[in-house]
Amino acid sequence: MMKKRIAVVASGRGSNFQAVIDAIRAGTVPAECAALITDNPKAYALERAQKAGIPCRIIDYATFPSREVYERALLLTMKEADVDLFVLAGYMRILSSSIVRAFPQKMINIHPALLPSFTGLHAQRQAVLYGVKVAGCTVHFVDESLDGGPIILQKCVPVLDSDDEDALAERILLHEHQCLPEAIRLFCEDRLVIEGRKVRIL
Numbered sequence: 001m002m003k004k005r006i007a008v009v010a011s012g013r014g015s016n017f018q019a020v021i022d023a024i025r026a027g028t029v030p031a032e033c034a035a036l037i038t039d040n041p042k043a044y045a046l047e048r049a050q051k052a053g054i055p056c057r058i059i060d061y062a063t064f065p066s067r068e069v070y071e072r073a074l075l076l077t078m079k080e081a082d083v084d085l086f087v088l089a090g091y092m093r094i095l096s097s098s099i100v101r102a103f104p105q106k107m108i109n110i111h112p113a114l115l116p117s118f119t120g121l122h123a124q125r126q127a128v129l130y131g132v133k134v135a136g137c138t139v140h141f142v143d144e145s146l147d148g149g150p151i152i153l154q155k156c157v158p159v160l161d162s163d164d165e166d167a168l169a170e171r172i173l174l175h176e177h178q179c180l181p182e183a184i185r186l187f188c189e190d191r192l193v194i195e196g197r198k199v200r201i202l
Contacts, residue, residue: 004187004188005081006084008020010088011090012045029184029188035081075102108140108141120146120147128168136155138153150197153179153186
């Protein structure tokens with residue numbers, strides 16, 4: 001089977017990106033990571049990419065006069081990457097509809113909640129404040145809604161009475177590091193079929 005080309009889009013420390021790098025290196029994900037794309041020139045994900053020999057593309061949001069101009073540059077960079085799948089791993093901006101439509105069913109995102117609950121930022125804080133007993137993470141295809149695309153995989157963790165946002169986030173993160181590479185593996189093996197809102201795993 002030909003290895004698929006992926007690109008990771010990240011804004012921060014890149015721990016999920018590292019989990020993907022490790023899974024590719026171990027041979028459990030049949031993919032080549034062709035690029036890291038970031039909006040943050042200070043992202044620690046850049047160091048991870050450089051250590052792994054992965055090309056980096058920095059589209060520094062702060063240097064653009066408007067979101068529209070930034071997104072035109074981002075879209076051009078994504079097209080130039082020429083990959084089969086974009087992996088949003090801690091990318092902290094909402095993609096415009098024009099970018100989402102440019103790559104239908106070729107973008108996935110990891111979110112630290114059991115969607116459709118607790119979309120958007122600070123999902124772990126939302127879960128603690130709401131008092132849920134179970135939280136977790138979700139990998140889903142990206143569509144034009146906020147964290148609302150078809151769900152590929154989910155993993156659950158209990159919410160403890162002693163949990164604050166940080167404690168819950170750390171426990172969820174361990175599952176994110178398993179869930180995201182697994183979803184990429186299934187994509188690369190052509191085992192994901194979208195049927196309406198549902199993703200069937202072959």
